[in-house]
Amino acid sequence: MTKYLIKGNEAIAEAAIRAGLEAYFGYPITPQTEVLEHMAKRMPELGRAFVQAESEVAAINMVYGAACAGKRVMTSSSSPGISLMQEGLSYIAATEVPCVIVDVMRGGPGLGNIAPSQADYFQMVKMAGHGDFRPIVLAPATVQEAIDLTTLAFDLADKYRTIATLLLDGNLGQMMEPAELPPMQPVRTTPPDWAVGGAVGRKKRTLTSIHLQPEEEEAFNRKLQDKLATIVQNEVRHKEYMLEGAELFVVGFGTSGRVAQTAVKLARQQGIPVGLLRPISLFPFPEERLSALADEARGFLVIEMNAGQMLDDVKIAVGGQCPVEFYGRMGGMVPLPDEVLAAIAKLDQATARVRQPLAARP
């Protein structure tokens, strides 16, 4: 297959088109604007819908409309824009219509800057809008993975009638790497059986997020939670690296996971028994696997480009079985392998006598 030297943002956009995307609605914001620009050119060429909306609020509600018609639809934005989209995300989740959201995170809070960040883990993973819901959140670490996860996001969104998001930082959005693109899939010709689009020879359909009776709303919430439980059961994804004989475990997603991988390799060269787990799905989180690793671990080190957000989830998984340390950079700064290596060495020393592997315990 042909390899292209392609930018993360453009790769995601083209992968979405090839996944049968029928409509894109967006608003410019760095560092994701190339997604919008790619769509502006390609979608009309293919006779598909593209609108540059007046705001992220409008964009997400256009997505909501097209999603109700059962079309493959997406938008992309970056941190401040996602804040504006949260209203729509909540309505979309409550209506159980599928769509794909790409969040290329930048430094914050506030206007912050346009440098890469992971400070919106909480925003997307924990609280993508008001009410009890969680979108599926996928975190690529390479351009190739961004392409593959884009395709997956559309399939998962359709399968579960849910929001599937790609959560990456500006680094990956802007970076060029050689990668393969999937072949063009045809757009879906028959709409799903829940979509609106004209009551021809059938009863009218309504798609809404309102359940005025608390009993009904609770029943709906239970149904939603059941669906999320199924997703937790079936859709956990992560990558492991150098876990063989590891007593220390580094956990990082996206770019920090990638930097951590280099650091783990360097640490191994120094004889430190360390491995890496890189969560790919942030919701659902690879909790079980981490929990199992914690049984025999001396310690964990979480690397993030924020003040420690995924850290909470790692701590929940580890359940107090061993120390969980954190090393992070903020405000658009990316950790370097040397810094992570130093944090690994520190954890190694600090836990040297704290805990022996299970096998060696009396």
Place this chain on the structure above:
Amino acid sequence: MTTQPGEQLVYQRPEAMSEVYTHYCPGCTHGIAHRLVAEVIDELGIREKTVGVAPVGCSVFAYNYFECDFVVAAHGRAPAMATGLKRVLPDRVVFTYQGDGDLASIGLAEIMHAALRGENITVIFINNAIYGMTGGQMAPTTLPGMKTTSSPNGRDVESSGFPIRMSELLAQMDGATYVARRSLHNPTEVRKAKKAIKQAFENQIHGFGFSMVELLSSCPTNWDVTPAEALKFIETQMLPVYPLGDYKSIKS
């Protein structure tokens, strides 16, 4: 309904209208507006290809009253949602039904830009000069001096600004092709309102672009008057601020 020999059917429930009671207050003209839209849908034979977008406001349950597909938007976002629907279903008829808080306050950006883009949708805009659903607060359309629960001493234009005239405003947008204001306060005006609604839907069917019909509507409950007084209020108080007429009508 079946007619007996010698009988002539002169009035019945439109096919596009569901056979249910509405939740609207007695004397509220939301019901009349619904009926007019349903009659137009019947007359144009578009029930099976129509998708409605309900707002947040008293008409949030509009989907219960129409026999066509419906979605319910977030507060003010109906024109954006309708845009999403229409762009992927260009051969379907998409209309929004919105109150004045919804359309002229929180959703002002969405309606303006839908009009600017010439989005080929139809907007039914209910101007009752008040926030009905939340219990009678001041709307952007509230008349100067008018008492509401959030302007208890009457709307003071010094601190709360002036009423917004949406038809005049949207007529300025190049993408809008049919913009009209009508009233529901007496049978003559109701008939005129229906004609305008029909033209607005035809406008979309012909692919002309954005159309809106603003309907001056009553809210006896929150105006705290009888239904009859409410109709009088439209005639004597609202008409001077909101003159009726076609603000734009481009047929091409």
